[in-house]
Amino acid sequence: MTIVRTPLVVGNWKMNGAFGANQSLLENLLRGLVQKRLPEIGVCPPFPYIAQVGALLANTPIVWGAQTVSEHRAGAYTGQVSAPMLKELGCTYVIVGHSERRQYCAETDDAVARQAVAVLDSGLMPIICVGESADEEATGQTLAVIDRQLAPVLLALAGVADEGTTVVIAYEPVWAIGTGKTPTPEGVQAVHAHIRKRLDAAGLVQTRILYGGSVKGSNAELLFALPDVDGGLIGGAALDAQDFSTICTAAANRMV
Numbered sequence: 001m002t003i004v005r006t007p008l009v010v011g012n013w014k015m016n017g018a019f020g021a022n023q024s025l026l027e028n029l030l031r032g033l034v035q036k037r038l039p040e041i042g043v044c045p046p047f048p049y050i051a052q053v054g055a056l057l058a059n060t061p062i063v064w065g066a067q068t069v070s071e072h073r074a075g076a077y078t079g080q081v082s083a084p085m086l087k088e089l090g091c092t093y094v095i096v097g098h099s100e101r102r103q104y105c106a107e108t109d110d111a112v113a114r115q116a117v118a119v120l121d122s123g124l125m126p127i128i129c130v131g132e133s134a135d136e137e138a139t140g141q142t143l144a145v146i147d148r149q150l151a152p153v154l155l156a157l158a159g160v161a162d163e164g165t166t167v168v169i170a171y172e173p174v175w176a177i178g179t180g181k182t183p184t185p186e187g188v189q190a191v192h193a194h195i196r197k198r199l200d201a202a203g204l205v206q207t208r209i210l211y212g213g214s215v216k217g218s219n220a221e222l223l224f225a226l227p228d229v230d231g232g233l234i235g236g237a238a239l240d241a242q243d244f245s246t247i248c249t250a251a252a253n254r255m256v
């Protein structure tokens with residue numbers, strides 16, 4: 001089997017946006033991407049804007065997704081949004097287990113695994129986030145934390161995964177998110193290689209591993225040149241059309 005991992009760049013808008021701002025951001029982004037060689041590109045706005053973003057991006061090279069999802073399909077879960085609903089909105093991706101969800105919404109490793117399965121069950125692609133905190137990094141626990149977070153996901157996928165199963169893993173060191181700090185390129189590659197080893201052992205060899213945490217137009221080229229970095233999950237810079245477009249171009253360079 002040939003292993004093809006098309007580079008992927010996904011913008012996580014977090015809790016940002018407004019109808020007018022979304023429209024100008026996407027129009028500027030689409031203008032900036034014209035005639036460039038592109039990686040796969042996605043944007044994940046807050047729930048209330050998914051329909052608007054879907055309408056603006058229909059028939060463009062950019063797809064869209066959501067930032068979280070319920071593990072349940074339907075029922076008495078006030079305030080939750082299910083994967084079948086996201087499918088109806090034309091989503092391609094759903095981010096699960098972002099550190100901000102783990103931290104502020106007390107999402108556990110097991111809950112994240114159940115969400116990933118719910119996403120797959122609806123024919124969507126989960127982007128499963130893992131990453132260590134500053135304290136965990138300082139005390140040398142990075143790989144142990146990644147293993148702990150990945151274990152229930154890999155176990156759950158073993159039950160549902162087949163050759164066509166597509167998941168994406170995003171390595172986001174919590175201390176690098178929104179701080180302007182990134183690990184060294186060697187540090188990023190070491191963690192990605194570790195994740196790759198776990199994925200290979202689980203038979204998920206096609207899985208793309210994204211890096212997230214203070215990726216900007218200025219450092220994307222360096223990060224995306226690393227052998228096991230298949231693209232990025234972008235926060236702040238995804239809200240700037242020019243920066244995001246530069247990041248997309250840097251990921252496309254992996255295809256040469």
Ligand code: 13P
Nearest residue numbers: 012177178213214235236
């Ligand atoms: P920043 O790119 O703002 O550091 O955020 C990364 C992130 O959390 C993407 O999910």
